[in-house]
Amino acid sequence: MKSFKGKVAAITGAASGMGRTLAVQLAREGASLSISDVDTKGLTETVKLAKSAADEAGHDIKITSQELDVSSRADMYAWADKTAKDHGKVNLIFNNAGVAYATPIEDIDYDKFDWIMGINFWGVVYGTKAFLPYLKASGEGHIINTSSLFGLCAQPTQSTYNATKFAVRGFTESLRQELDFMNCGVSATSVHPGGIKTAIARKSVASPAIEKFTGTDAESGKAFFEKFFITSAEKAADIILKAVKGNKRRVLVGPDAVAMDAMVRALPESYQAIIVGQMKKMRDKQLARKKKNTAAAKETQKA
Template sequence: MKSFHGKVAAITGAASGMGRTLALQLAGEGCSLSLSDVDTKGLTETVKLAQNAAEKAGQSIKVTSQKLDVSNREAMYAWADKTVEDYGKVNLIFNNAGVAYATPIEHIDYDRFDWIMGINFWGVVYGTKAFLPHLKASGEGHIINTSSLFGLCAQPTQACYNSTKFAVRGFTESLRQELDMMNCGVSATSVHPGGIKTAIARKSVASPEIEEFTGADAEAGKEFFEKFFITSAEKAADIILKAVKKDKRRVLVGPDAVAMDAMVRTLPESYQAIVVGQMKKMRDKQLARKKRNAVKAA
């Protein structure tokens, strides 16, 4: 797919972050949009911004939106059918919606684990299977599934998130191989973003026990980790769309993703010890800062 002009793209998690910037860049290239999210207010804003982006670029497109919980299988299939009903076809599905849940394994809440798995993994599976027949019917289709840097390497307190993103990676790599064998005009790309400047950290769920590993309470921990989000959502969207045009099997988004991928490939076992060492250093700094602040307050 060398051009998005005249194509139709469906995007989950389109109310903000990478989902929104993907929508705006596609709109500017003349791609019509079927957008979804649970955040209807943000979704309405994205629709307006996409229409403005298209108009500014001199493009004539159609944009529709749908409130959607991607973990609801029936709703996902209904949205896929509605997209084709509205546009007559669909060429791309960006399974982009995602959430975060941080906690030590010892303190995992099973309901929370089901919640994150339902959105991050099953949402990708449902989106892939619901749209695949329609993509094949279009004659030119692409499935873009968002994994993560944490789908390439594991991190302490991120076992639930790691599980979902490693699963997306394996699912998408298998999917791509099957599509290659089918030669049906549809392809797939696994996306591995590093720290992207979106609201995912602020919206994440973290258990109180995370302080044991980070030295900071849940809210302070979110602010701390946001400092490592170094790539803009606009840059991330640009990298992803270029990768789709080049039909890449996977794409690393951000210098941190590139560096960590290289480390894991070079040191597939000992990278874990390096991660532990860095986490301990960060925790010690946090604890020392808290101690100094306590002394000042006294």
């Protein structure tokens, strides 16, 4: 797929972040869109931005939007059917919607584990299965599944997120091999973003046990992680779309993803000890800072 002009792209999680920037860039390149999210207000804004981008580029495209919970199999299949009916065909499905849940393993809430698996993994499976017949029928299709840097390496407190993203990676790599074997006109790419400047950290869920485990409260932890979000969503979308045009099996998004992938390949076992060592240093600094602030507060009260 060397061009997106005249193609139809479906995108989940399109109300913000990478989903929105993918929609805008695809519209700018002449693709019609079927976008979805649970955030209808954000979807409305994405429609406006995408329409404006298409108009500026001189493209007459069709854009439809749908409130959608990707963890619902029935809703995902209904959306795929509606997309094909509204647009006449479907060429691309970007299974992009995702959430985050941070907790030590011994404190995992099983309901929240089901929640993150439903969106991050099953949403990808449902999107792939629901759209695949339509992609094959189009004669030129592509499935783009968003895994993560954390689908390449594990992190403390991220076991549930790691589980979903490693699963997406394995699922998509197997899918790509099957599509290659069938030679059916459809391909697939596994996407591994590093720290992207989106709202996923602010919207993430963290268990109360995080503070005891890491030495910092959940909100401070979110702010800390956001410091490492170094790649813009616009840049991420550009990298992903170039990978689709190049029919890449896997795409690393951001210099942090490239660096971490290299470290895991070079140090497949010892990278874990390195991460644990760095996390302990950060925890000790946090605890020392808290102790110092508490002592200073007490001195102020005495004065």
